[in-house]
Amino acid sequence: MIRRHPLAEQAAEELLRRIGSGEWALGAKLPGETTLAAQLGVGRSTIREAVRELAGRRVLESRQGAGVFVIALQAAEDWDKVLRKADITDVLEGRLAIETEGARLAATRRTPADLKNFRYTLADRRRAAVKAPDDWYIEADLAFHRAVVTAAHNAVLTELFDTFVPRIRRAMIDMLKLDEEHRHRHDQAAHEAIADAIRAKDPDLAAARSREHLSAVRSSMN
Amino acid sequence: MIRRHPLAEQAAEELLRRIGSGEWALGAKLPGETTLAAQLGVGRSTIREAVRELAGRRVLESRQGAGVFVIALQAAEDWDKVLRKADITDVLEGRLAIETEGARLAATRRTPADLKNFRYTLADRRRAAVKAPDDWYIEADLAFHRAVVTAAHNAVLTELFDTFVPRIRRAMIDMLKLDEEHRHRHDQAAHEAIADAIRAKDPDLAAARSREHLSAVRSSMN
DNA sequence: GTTGTCAGCTTGTCTGAGGAGTTGATACGG
DNA sequence: CCGTATCAACTCCTCAGACAAGCTGACAAC
Numbered sequence: 001m002i003r004r005h006p007l008a009e010q011a012a013e014e015l016l017r018r019i020g021s022g023e024w025a026l027g028a029k030l031p032g033e034t035t036l037a038a039q040l041g042v043g044r045s046t047i048r049e050a051v052r053e054l055a056g057r058r059v060l061e062s063r064q065g066a067g068v069f070v071i072a073l074q075a076a077e078d079w080d081k082v083l084r085k086a087d088i089t090d091v092l093e094g095r096l097a098i099e100t101e102g103a104r105l106a107a108t109r110r111t112p113a114d115l116k117n118f119r120y121t122l123a124d125r126r127r128a129a130v131k132a133p134d135d136w137y138i139e140a141d142l143a144f145h146r147a148v149v150t151a152a153h154n155a156v157l158t159e160l161f162d163t164f165v166p167r168i169r170r171a172m173i174d175m176l177k178l179d180e181e182h183r184h185r186h187d188q189a190a191h192e193a194i195a196d197a198i199r200a201k202d203p204d205l206a207a208a209r210s211r212e213h214l215s216a217v218r219s220s221m222n
Numbered sequence: 223m224i225r226r227h228p229l230a231e232q233a234a235e236e237l238l239r240r241i242g243s244g245e246w247a248l249g250a251k252l253p254g255e256t257t258l259a260a261q262l263g264v265g266r267s268t269i270r271e272a273v274r275e276l277a278g279r280r281v282l283e284s285r286q287g288a289g290v291f292v293i294a295l296q297a298a299e300d301w302d303k304v305l306r307k308a309d310i311t312d313v314l315e316g317r318l319a320i321e322t323e324g325a326r327l328a329a330t331r332r333t334p335a336d337l338k339n340f341r342y343t344l345a346d347r348r349r350a351a352v353k354a355p356d357d358w359y360i361e362a363d364l365a366f367h368r369a370v371v372t373a374a375h376n377a378v379l380t381e382l383f384d385t386f387v388p389r390i391r392r393a394m395i396d397m398l399k400l401d402e403e404h405r406h407r408h409d410q411a412a413h414e415a416i417a418d419a420i421r422a423k424d425p426d427l428a429a430a431r432s433r434e435h436l437s438a439v440r441s442s443m444n
Numbered sequence: 445g446t447t448g449t450c451a452g453c454t455t456g457t458c459t460g461a462g463g464a465g466t467t468g469a470t471a472c473g474g
Numbered sequence: 475c476c477g478t479a480t481c482a483a484c485t486c487c488t489c490a491g492a493c494a495a496g497c498t499g500a501c502a503a504c
Contacts, residue, residue, distance in 0.1 A: 006456060032485065043458040045267060049274045052230065056278025064486045065465030077381060080298055086378050094378040101319030156308050156316040159299060228487060254454060265489040286455045287496030
């Protein structure tokens with residue numbers, strides 16, 4: 001018999017399926033380990049590992065002496081996975097939403113430290129656009145965009161941006177590989193313009209310039 | 223001896239700490255189970271459960287016969303946790319970013335089915351605003367907002383919105399509990415206005431009205 | 445050089461034995 | 475009647491040992 005996955009993982013999937021099917025409601029107590037083991041036809045330690053895996057995914061919670069309880073009806077969305085599977089267009093539109101709002105807020109909240117950060121990251125990007133290898137250029141570009149979002153001083157927006165970064169990075173790598181002319185290396189002016197608007201404390205202008213730039217990026221990746 | 227957490231969880235935390243400290247790089251192979259058990263002074267099955275938990279969190283991956291490998295340097299951000307801990311102001315600004323962009327895109331992509339969805343959810347909300355209990359009203363309100371984002375036909379934006387919903391719901395419950403006059407029940411007009419702009423295929427107007435409404439919501443929750 | 449074999453490692457699974465914590469029923473004192 | 479104490483039965487937690495299953499690199503044969 002060939003088994004693609006270990007028994008413990010199969011058991012975890014089966015438990016997840018039963019939870020999803022409504023067999024056990026939110027907050028309900030699962031049968032004991034020995035009972036479950038008998039039901040699924042596996043050993044007790046296998047059940048324990050399955051439960052432990054779902055505990056790691058924040059679906060189950062076991063309390064010594066009391067039992068195992070359902071604390072979520074399904075596994076929390078794994079954002080890395082969602083972004084990996086999504087169309088790059090959808091991802092870039094999500095990024096646009098986060099970053100234009102970030103630019104808008106940054107225009108009212110930016111500190112002197114944020115402006116200094118803009119200077120550094122823009123200078124880096126300018127240098128990298130000319131002579132650095134692709135990955136340096138990509139990191140320099142992302143660093144500036146991150147500086148903009150950071151200047152919004154909103155923890156949720158920053159965390160959202162960081163969640164998107166790996167997916168965006170991969171897309172940029174793929175694009176630069178296909179596009180020998182590195183056409184995107186020439187839009188330094190657009191980046192300077194965004195920074196200028198934030199520096200000038202003009203929220204609408206900052207948002208507009210950010211939107212303009214990111215729309216162009218999205219279009220170029222189709 | 224009093225133990226706050228099970229040994230297996232403590233072992234998982236210890237492994238996570240060591241990974242974070244750079245003891246094992248990305249892709250590196252951990253010592254064998256028996257070795258780890260001896261190092262941490264616990265039984266082999268305890269180590270196995272710790273590894274299984276981190277496998278559930280997509281940090282480790284074990285391959286039979288080969289070993290246990292690091293596949294992520296830290297646990298993926300648990301968005302429920304991030305949103306729970308964040309200031310409600312930051313959360314609502316994130317929601318505003320997502321939803322205004324959603325409204326903008328919806329104005330160009332909405333289908334007849336989306337418009338029908340608007341009619342239904344708006345009617346529900348109108349009824350609930352007058353006489354329904356708090357939780358019905360909250361669900362009706364969220365249903366309309368979700369309909370707007372859905373009409374953008376962008377899987378990432380929809381998923382983002384759904385991630386925010388539980389946190390927003392809790393905030394609304396708390397607010398309605400404290401505010402006997404239910405002041406927010408009277409802004410049905412603002413919702414109709416958003417739907418009208420999307421119906422009229424006016425992206426800028428839809429975004430502006432969405433922003434206006436959500437700014438008001440954010441201000442009222444301070 | 446290429447291929448086949450295999451010994452020695454690894455993780456996977458089961459079982460049995462206690463330890464430790466929780467819960468609800470029951471008896472007791474007020 | 476109510477509050478409290480006790481306790482038995484249940485639960486999960488941890489360990490140890492045994493064997494199965496799978497991978498890897500060394501080494502011999504060709």
